[in-house]
Amino acid sequence: MSSPRPDRNPISLVAKLAAQVQFLQSAAKVSQLPRPSVPEIAIAGRSNAGKSTALNVICDRRRMAFASKTPGRTRLINLFSLVWHEQELGRLVDLPGYGYAAVDASTLRAWQQQLSRYLAGRQNLAGLILVTDIRHALGPLDRQMLSWFGQRQRPVHLLLTKADKLNRAEQQHCLAKAQKALEAAAPAWGQPVSVSLFSGLKRTGREAVLDQIGLWLGLDSPGQKKTGSTAAGDNAFVKAPAQGGEAGDMTSVV
């Protein structure tokens, strides 16, 4: 008999799943990945953006469990299983940090090839969380990642991390700027993009990310879908025209 699916409170249940996340496997190449048997959520970001810190906070890890600082795992695709009653419901996939300066050109090309292959081709990829420093959001490397993912018609969540480096007004300014840039680019990407503020240092902004993970993995319950509010808040959902919304149409997910 199959185990009951967690379906009551999407945030606390997905938080629970995230807190119990289990290392599954590392892969140097897309061809070494496990079977695409459950939905995967990829987490990407340029080196030093704060991706490992964000993953540790999202999964409520106190000590570095995630990837980019774990010896031997820095250049690999690292997969973590979200497990409920011994049943794998989804995976978090920590992609190698891109834009790392201290590697030679051919190594860089090989990474880029694997990243683009994963993003453009992995059939069970449910969504992408793109971690970006709030002060340098949507730089050329971020846009490159989005363009690899762009034809998939799958959602992206832009996580503006290191928000603690800015005051409240500056945070709101950067949030609005990122939303505007995403709206402008939405027709080309053709995918829904949401944005939220995050601080690994202060451990804030975790719920919005967990909320997205829950939605993408289908762990939300219909009565608790969080759309329809007009307040932009710290998190916003930018509908891509391909999904039926008008460019510029924003709905809070708070």
Ligand code: GDP
């Ligand atoms: P990664 O290379 O993207 O995995 O980046 P890390 O998570 O290792 O973070 C890079 C640096 O930024 C480290 O020195 C972290 O302590 C720092 N850092 C990460 N997140 C935050 C944050 O939210 N606020 C601040 N102030 N520093 C952060």
